[in-house]
Amino acid sequence: MQAPNWDNFIFGNGTISTCYLNASLGFPCEQGSIPIIGVDARSVKDVQAAVKFASTHNLRVVVKNTGHDYLGRSTARKSFLIWTHFMKNITFHGTFVPVGGPKSAEYNDVVTLEAGVQWGEAYPAVNARGRDIVGGISAGGSVGAAGGWVQGGGHSALAPKYGLGVDNVVQITVVIADGSALTVNEYQHSELFWALRGGGGGTFGVVTSVTYRTHPSTPLILAIFSAFINSTLPSGTTTASPILEDLFVELVRMTPAMSDGGWAGYTTVVPMPPTNQPSLQMGYIAPNVSWEKANSTMNPFFAFAEALAANSTFQTTGKLIILAAETSPINSFATLWNMSFANTTGQVGSQVEITSRLLPRSLIEDNPVKVAKTLLSVPFPSFYLVAGGAVADADPSSTGLNPAWRKALIHTITGVGWDEGSSAAEIMQQRDQLKQYTAILNNLAPHSGAYLNEATLYEPNPQYTFFGSHYERLKFIKEKYDSASLFVVASGVGSEDWDASLNCRV
Template identity: 55%
Template sequence: MYLLTGVLQLSLLFSFVVDVTSSQCRCLYGQPCWPSQSEFSSLQNQLSQPLIHPVPPASPCYPLSHPSGNCTDAQTNQFDGNWRSNQSGSMQSPNFETFIFDNGSISACYMNTTLGVPCGQGSVPNVGIDARSVEDIQAAVKFSVKNNLRLAVKNTGHDYLGRSTARGSFMIWTHHLKNITYNSTFVPEGAPPTELYKAITLGAGVQWHEAYDAAQAQGRALVGGMSVGGSVGAAGGWVLGGGHSALAPSYGLGVDNVIELKIVTSTGEYLTANSHSHSDLFWALRGGGGGTYGIVTEVTYRTHPSMPLTALYFVANSTNNDTFRTLFTEFVRIHPNLSDSGFSGYAFVSSNGIQIFYIGLNVTQAQANKTIDPFFSFAQNLTSEGLNIATALTVPYPSFYSWYTSTSSIGQQVGSSDELASRLVSRDVIERNHRGIADAVLSLNSSGWLLVAGGAVAQVDPDSTGLNPAWRKALVHVLWGTGWQEGTPFSEIEQLRAVVARSLTRVSELAGSSAYFNEASMFEPNPMNTFFGSHYSKLKAIKNVYDPADLFVVTEGVGSEDWDASLNCRR
């Protein structure tokens, strides 16, 4: 996926090019409208923590301009998602820390100091707050509205579309809102006392490795994300965009498991959203996208009994393209049956190899073998035609937690510059044209094939949440993309983006134009339809009610079409 860079030829700019002539534009750092020191001092008096001044994570490696910090620590941990999430100025994909000017020059701070590029601020906000309470967030939101600031809301920075940072913005960092509470008799606000849930409430800064540990301590299971080290936030953008999971086919997506959310809106109000209180907002928050309606401070999820499972592991490759195409085509063909048999999970596909990590929740090893043995036999018969099988087995586990802890340390997920594209592939499309889908996926050279829909996901009323209704017909989420090394000139980045755009067109011709809001292209031709489908008009109407200041605007989010490409000025 990652391509070699060309020769670095950049001209760095150290001040903003300003073209702001009216209040139709947000106020950015360095502009005359930016709040004075006395105004920031007044804000500081309302906060529980000192104001923060985020810097790019590589900045300690530039002692002349950034004399504090530990360069060795930064370079050692640059691919560690949990280390990155602890840096206020870090994104999980460092390309979103950079800023590309209209003339193609780049402001960045690279880990590779041999490039000889001075450390620039890039897209990292210059000032922000380290939110430790609702009151901190309320004060910062009111300050942002009063001063018409461009606002960036960030938790872990695990964001494939760069929505949690912006050059010249003011940051609200929610990473330290770490409260976790389990309640076996949780009653939503406004609900009758008989409406009880075995529920867990997670603060906005809780990450999945922390949430899973907490649920396991109670002998419960939780529908959540899968990432190396569990660094993804459990109560922020993941769930607000839908929240896919290996457990989703068994229990529904993240949005289907939310009982209640608490949120600070642009008016400074602190609201509880559930089926009984602000039900319209509750509907919109479940799939309408993060960074759009306000700042969620906590989410309460239903939990589930801990169940045993059987994992399926399969790794194979071939230098014979026809042989591998035959294998992968069969793999695609059997997916409706795999789904019906209780399987879900993740596969990673190249043009000549595949790695499969699937699970069958509450499926015995004998049942799993009965389902998958025909595929294993099919693969074995291809070994005479050049297929190399490294792994083909099923393994029982006592719980999802035990499987998760055994696999969450595999691979590297963050720290490299990359951009994604994705599509939801419906069960109907796979049943009608599995060969076409297989060929399209193989043409991508490197992709993720995620069996995270179908089953319980398909059984939910499409209009019960704000989520794109296409999820209810989907079976697989396919994602792919491109990447580059530090210092790659913008002209080469543009060429890589163009390749992804062409591949997106080809896949869309077969699979349709729907995609998962959290893992997708930043350059969708019709993002409102792609991410929200028929729910878009209602989502925007609800946003207008709860965000009258139009403070919360993110790339391709609800209402973003009212702003220019920079999201700084209204159209």
């Protein structure tokens, strides 16, 4: 698993069974919370055989692609694994009519990605044809392009321009619980097609491929902002810095205008090495937007920050030190990808759990101060401008995705972490903290929801928070295609009918 804590199994008495990466900790290596056996599927037939075997023997199935899941849903103790990682085919179609659809439903320039393709493989293949595709961001492009990412929604810096991952899907192939391989789209099995776009991974069957729209490659403007607070205030804290609060309030206040200006991307409040002073890091893009328009919606924020920096003092508020505040034209998303992420590698996972909220545009417009102050009251918040624009324009009922996405502008995340080898008591303490942060975020946006792919297992009402008003329909479709609940994941559709281990019905 990318977050190795999901490999741990904690017994009721606090004993931990696992196999730590850091062998020098001296713990014996144990099975932990990983499958005992499984199938390294290389074809649709392999997946069908695996599903039939699991169904015949009533096994606890987990579907795993990259193992990036933040809720640990691609592993389980004593389970039977269906692993899709090596299903790597990428097929381009100059023209494409969804199976069963009329000729008038023809698409141009679509791409079919098999279940194991990762974004770091999909981007170069698509970009080489002069096209862009809406996809995820991670070091080396490690996130799966046709697994849990898209079934949960799939956000991207390109989403405000072209819609979320789910909005760009034209067809899916899937093996359902009885072992049949179905091709689903707007014209056949359309309700399953609806559910697979937002209803969550590991729930309706094993997806074997996803066919996506692509878009003509366009130039973009890149905005980079990086600043930290040099102060006598306690290091590593965010709340204690009034200057950071002023800066963050302004960023929140300007976010609707930035969104309308075509900007999208990622802001994080993180400790800055080596002194761990709080810092604000921002990387935004404006695809296919003129230089003048982009600068007119970004430069006011830079000007505000520069005035703050000039007026702040080390002793009283902390001195704002700006390391970068610039916009630059980039000729394509491919260029940006190659210079920023393509060659980043390494072990990126650690013992982390996160919680998140989708913040409605109306909340940000009406109360930017409250939003900023609340987010600075939780540790090192992420503030992702990945909604609005085309995400907001899509019909909320067109996919199974949580309708809260359509009203949101920001996806915000905070989290907890611990060292490998921590005791069960230390882990529980961190989880209790996480529950408190979840309550704080929920109080900020009580009628919104959260992105189920970057969330916590400790949501009090996951059905509402992750799926909103679509839950009943999703559950109906789940029962139709998987009446025996072969596919069940924590906090997923239908999971409330199972105990916490997901082995026994309640």
